[in-house]
Amino acid sequence: MEVPSFLQPQVKQQSQSVYVHSIFQHSKLLGASKTIWWPNTDPRTVVLFIPGNPGLSEFYIPFLSALYQQSSHTCILAQSHLGHTEEATAFVYDLTAQVFAAIEAFDALTQTYPAMKFIVIGHSVGSWIALQVLKARPSEVHSLFLLFPTITNILDTPNGRSFFRAFRPPFPYIISRSSLLLHPFYPRILPVLFPEWPRAQLDVLLRLLRSPSCIEACLSMAHEEMNSIRKLDINLLKTHKHRIHMHFAETDGWVGDNKDLILRSFKADIGSVKVVHGDHGIPHAFCINHSQELADQCARWMSE
Template sequence: MTPDALLLFIPGNPGLVEFYIEFLEHLHHTFNEAGVRLAILVRGHIGHGPSLPTGNGSWTVGLDSQVTSAIELYDSARDFYGPSTKIILAGHSVGSWIVTQVQSYCLVVNTTNEALSNIASTPNGRKLSWLFRHPIPTIVSSLSHLLTYPPFSILPYTLSYWPKFNNYPSDQLDIIKSLATSPHVVYSALTMAHDEMQTIGSLGSASSTVQATCERERSYIYACFAAKDEWVGDEVSDVRLMLDEHRVVVREDDVPHAFCISHSIPVSETCAQWIKEILVDRR
């Protein structure tokens, strides 16, 4: 049966689709109960699959290729479902930026906590950019390889006792363990982050496609920011000006940038409301 709409979701970095299962399941359940046939397609980033080893720990795919892959996936989905099915794109963090690069192809609901511009100047960008520069990704991925051998292999199983992770759900800890013990994923995530720092500039820069996209398609784009997000700089007010104000949400709750760890439901409910608006408006 042909769906009423297809949600094509692009994750943040690391781009493991497993992080978003609860978020997407809740979305699907919400529309299923309402009698709306919503199909969901999630595109993990190339090179970010722990279960798909590359055989070469230093192999990686750049940000430009990730964008090209997303465009190709959209084209394939459009060819498969035809013009009667609305395609809605959603992204988290750098996934939101990738969505803006595909924007000219389709209706977009640009959702969740974003990293749309100038990542290198954000608090986390300034603190962590050294981690993404050569040769650090090679060194860190080599250390990740050690976690597959005793006695270091015990370390991933102690994550629940670390202060940062002691409140994480067990299924999310399992995903982090699989990431930490997959050298090719660690390398791909770190080198892609370096590309993000180099590529995603400020909204007003000549090379920024985000501002042009937001201004041209402002009635199709929705954006959600955490109240406190160290992956987002001081350009939230600029986004408010570029988009219809009621489509920009700055959350007042405790939902963090990495909402998919333990705050999937409230973000899913926000996105569900936006998707309902899109489906009603485009009938």
Template sequence: MSFSNNVFVPQRTCWTVGGELRETLFWPNQSTVPPKAVMLLIPGNPGLVDFYVDFCTTLHKEFPDMDIIGVSHLGHTRFSDNRGLIYRCKKTHSLEEQAMNMIEVFDEIDREYAATSARPKMLLLGHSVGCYFAQKIVECREHRVDRVYSLFPAIESIADTPRGRQLRLLFQPGFRQLVAGMVETLRWLLPVSTIYRFAQMSGSLNHENAQLVVDKMLFGSCIRSILKMASDEMRVIGGLDEELYSRIGGKFVMYYGVGDEWVPVSYYHRMRDVNVDGTVFLCKEGISHAFVTNYSTQMARVVVEMLKQEFA
């Protein structure tokens, strides 16, 4: 069997964008012609792109002639660079810095594909606060984005949601440092096998995701970055940008959950009233906000149907 037949997707790489090293997963077009679409996946928080492997792999099996590119958020994960060396991000980035660098990621991708003979459709797929980043890209690159798929969009008044009120203390500066320090202490005191068991006992992670959390995310620097971004989300993301969705809402396909404590159903009804040109769904499948924990395949099937409409 040839070497190429043993190269599996996603392909794992990293690249420098705006002076920042980006952990990236890539599901390349499997056809012999240029891809008909390119999708940029923007994770929620925590922003570990590995959480989305099953989800994106299912999409790619249905649409093998589409390129899918997923990037982790800056500082949210430890990963190996292209030489195999562990990369540790030393900076804690603000929400604004994350958003600006994500715009640069889109620009790099868009330039790459604009140079091809047949420009593919440029699609964004955001999850949770990833939808806020997608919104920021569309605000300044409106004519270069063909469609935005927003899953459980955390784009409005996060601090006023049930979960936002419950977890507000966790995101305060002193508490963030305390939690990050406790994580570092646990890694020093306990064997990794014990930490794995604790992660699985949480009940919110399956076996694979528990391993990802411990191996790639459960470090003091990563926890500081994750909690810093969450704190900024509470402070920065306020009222719905009604002007944007009234003006170019037709670019958006949006999917809201029932019983979502980060994005209450009242936000769905408000979006329906504001975004009269877009497509706004309310989940009927019982999929949770954190779909990557247990509902990746179900969520992918929903998005497959959305994409069939796009390519019809």
């Protein structure tokens, strides 16, 4: 299975696999990121997917594979966050670096596949990063799909407040190093704590928990999100309202009352933004057990 020249295949792929695990080499200051590539020999649409936090593209394999199967003439690149996987060496992994990494991946796609439609999909904080890609490359992003978007006042949400109190620095470092003591117990603990999780998703979480550096990167980035993502960029949303699609949960501890704030910011223009509210009771962490429903929704948006 071929990959574009800007990707390095990571491992030998199984013949029945529709995707390729790969590495994207960024500029020297950033290092590399883990990626997954869904190819197409006759693409007309190119999708860049940006995950939430933890930013592990493997969590989204069921979702993106389902979307890929429904979307003909489409290729997809899922990019893990810098520092969140051991497969790729990152030199920095703060929020600004994640934005630059996403822009570099988007630029590689546009240079390799000119004259295509480019869709950027972001989940949770990945939605905020996706908006920064749109801001940097406004003439090249055709559509933006924001899934459970945490794009403003994360610290003022129920989950944000709880997280901020529990994981103040230096706790990310302490917790990441303390995780080493639990390594022998993770295979038994995780199925008990998350009995509804599929085995493949538990394996992704297990790989994360066995890497102190990745745990620290995820927790540090989350703390930075609380401090940095505060004011809603209303002008950006209103300027590009015809390109934006949003999916909200009925109840979301990471979004809270910000959903109303986001929707009110459009005022009379809300009809220009395609919004879905609480469809099928899908939770914020949709990639665990509700991948098909979100793939169906994104496929409907793409068909429009």
